[in-house]
Amino acid sequence: MLERARQITAQLGERFRVRLDDREEYTPGWKFNEWEMRGVPLRVELGPRDLQQGQAVLVPRDAEGRRQPVPLEELVERVRTELEGIQARMLERARGFLQAHTVVARDYAEAVERIRQREGFVGVRWCGDQGCEDRLRDDSGGSPRVIPEEPVDGPCLVCGRPAGWVVYFARAY
Known part of the structure; x- marks a missing residue:
């Protein structure tokens, strides 16, 4: 599984800044929380069951728990569109805040x-x-x-x- 995760990381790394968290001393929940606290806009989750199903799970930071299963063959494009969506939502929120204040x-x-x-x-x-x-x-x-x-x-x-x-x-x- 780790080898496949590295391949996917390399594939995504051609277009995006990507970090594979392969630390074994922490639970997935700990890692998810840590990366959210660091401000990572989009988390890509990949587990054994996901690999069996040929998918990854996208979790946008601004989505309050919304998880999106994505087929691996669509992953690069979906990451791109999701990051663009995150940017647009953040910009809209900031403009609204500025206008209100x-x-x-x-x-x-x-x-x-x-x-x-x-x-x-x-x-x-x-x-x-x-x-x-x-x-x-x-x-x-x-x-x-x-x-x-x-x-x-x-x-x-x-x-x-x-x-x-x-x-x-x-x-x-």
Whole structure:
């Protein structure tokens, strides 16, 4: 069985970063947990019964226990599509989180309060002056995280001069 596992590892290794966990001093459950804790996105399980049936079992980390039996002849392609799916799901979750935790402040007091309360990313119209950034940083405890390239109309929330950008501020943890 170990020789066949090495062959499958080599086959997958041509397209993906693969690690065969052939340690005998640990149980499968211990190994599964360890690799999940390390953040491995996709685990390929291969046991004696799986080999007899000509299959492997895919277990995506984000699937909460969902196990997918896969014929060995389809394994490389299914690993590819599953990894793409994991990436898409993670990106969608991250975008949703970002959208839910981003707000554009209407005035200076709101900006300072939201940044102090660690409400996520707070957009602040900014004129580009270092003094305005320093004042907001001092008053809120936050710091700029990103300055999108899109220009914006309206006054700087700190000094009232014309703003060129919305700067997203946040506090560190």
